[in-house]
Amino acid sequence: MWNFPLFPDQASTIAKHVDALYFFALGIAGFFTAMICVLILAFAARYRRKSTADRLNPPTASRTLEIIWIGGPMLLMLTMFTWAAILFYKMYDPPVDALEVYVVGKQWMWHAQHSEGRAEINELHVPLGRPIRLTMTSQDVIHSFFIPAFRVKQDVLPGRYTTMWFEPAKIGRYHLFCAEYCGTNHSAMGGWVYVMEPVEFQQWLSQAGTGASxxxxxxxxxxxxxxxxxxxxxxxxxxxxxxxxxxxxxxxxxxxxxxxxxxxxxxxxxxxxxxxxxxxxxxxxxxxxxxxxxxxxxxxxxxxxxxxxxxxxxxx
Ligand code: HEC
Ligand SMILES: [Cu+2]
Known part of the structure; x- marks a missing residue:
């Protein structure tokens, strides 16, 4: 079967909101790019040297035009800014009941640890429909924790804790990457995020490990x-x-x-x-x-x- 997705799955609650903003910005950029291209060609044809177009008394001022080209872009920019700011605050303000997971990046792997005690390498198991909050740090250089299907990415820094949160919205297995060049095996520093049914997740948590939280x-x-x-x-x-x-x-x-x-x-x-x-x-x-x-x-x-x-x- 033909399988060439242009876009990663929308597997978290925030994903569709991030995409909506992205396509809005892309649409506006696309519209103006197309408009400018068309106008360049149209004017080149209309005012080519041999054309008989009227070149006398060009207008030098138009209040209406000025209002449009100042007001229009300003309104568009402010819309994008407000929309993005609202989304940003939502993405950086984890709900209080979020499940805590701790992540340590090191050359070249991800170590994840659940409060209940189970730890994993280059994998992250999370339950469906629960907000998850990651507290992250690095043991060596700067890394970046990136789950495209969740539309979340956050730098992971040595000597400092950064956080990020998401709520998985779709059962499945999704790519996990390091998105900050961190040395020879940077490209191999990744793995999978598994979104599970809450019951299965509880079972998974209690399997293996030391049993100690x-x-x-x-x-x-x-x-x-x-x-x-x-x-x-x-x-x-x-x-x-x-x-x-x-x-x-x-x-x-x-x-x-x-x-x-x-x-x-x-x-x-x-x-x-x-x-x-x-x-x-x-x-x-x-x-x-x-x-x-x-x-x-x-x-x-x-x-x-x-x-x-x-x-x-x-x-x-
Ligand atoms: C030799 C005794 C000693 C040892 C061993 C020691 N500490 Fe301390 N710790 C202190 C003293 C004295 C203070 C208060 C003065 C200061 O802030 O340095 C303190 C302060 C702290 C504080 C800040 C406490 C506050 O009230 O703000 C933390 C947290 C802490 N220690 C954790 C640890 C941990 C964890 C370990 C083991 C890895 C450890 N300590 C080992 C003596 C010790
Ligand atoms: Cu890395």
Missing amino acids: MAEQGERLFVQYHCAGCHRGSQTVHAPRLEGVYGRPVPVQQGTEVRFTLADYRYIRDSILRPKSEVVAGYEPVMPSFEGQITEPDLLKIIAYIKSIGAKEATQ
């Missing part, structure tokens, strides 16, 4: 890296308890001043890798740096653990 795996690392030795009420080291720290403003000492910083993914990651850069007010900068010792997937697990003890404390 990300937070539970994080707790083990927390003990393994001796974080627990200082942070669980040590007798010898004065260190803050981490229960409830996630999502709260933390007082950070800066010279003689104290400033508040939100304890989010960025803050906790920096606290572990560069503890001296933001020292909690009232504490000595005695925490060692774990730079280069903990991998990105493990950092995400430790953060998941710290996040989970926050939730526990908040309900007490």
Whole structure:
């Protein structure tokens, strides 16, 4: 059978909106390109050297024309801008009930980790009809996570967390790419996204793996890296308890001043890798740096653990 799709599937809820805007912009560009081509040819024919067309007293001013050529394009541009801005906000504002998945890019593969514990390489399994939020980072250079059928693409940067969300709208298997040239095997850095029925997805989640959730795996690392030795009420080291720290403003000492910083993914990651850069007010900068010792997937697990003890404390 003839199978040459000009366009990828529309497999997420946002896909048709992105396409509508795309075709609107393409239509306008196409219309003006065609109009200019036709006019160039028409005028070339009409005013060719031998033609007898009237060249006397050309009009030098026309208010109506000026209003049209200033107002028209402005209106078109503002329409495109407003439309795109609305869509942009929608795409960058994940719903609160979104399912969390963590993605780490590295030369040259994608590592995805579900909060429930299961991890996968160059594959991403997601349920139909649930918003999914990806928190992503890179272990080396800049990558970009791209799922054409979902119309989503987001740069993945070393030393930083970026997020993106989508809601799968169609069962199936869709291409996954790295869309930022990242070295020799960049072209091979990709795989498949599987959109499954929610029931099948739950089964898939519970198969294989260690059975431990990300937070539970994080707790083990927390003990393994001796974080627990200082942070669980040590007798010898004065260190803050981490229960409830996630999502709260933390007082950070800066010279003689104290400033508040939100304890989010960025803050906790920096606290572990560069503890001296933001020292909690009232504490000595005695925490060692774990730079280069903990991998990105493990950092995400430790953060998941710290996040989970926050939730526990908040309900007490
Ligand atoms: C030698 C003791 C020690 C060890 C080991 C240690 N920390 Fe710390 N940590 C501290 C102290 C002291 C502070 C407060 C001063 C500061 O911000 O550097 C702190 C601050 C933090 C903060 C910021 C807390 C807040 O209230 O804002 C986080 C998060 C953190 N540590 C996580 C970890 C993790 C995760 C590990 C293990 C990978 C770890 N720490 C290992 C002593 C330690
Ligand atoms: Cu890449």
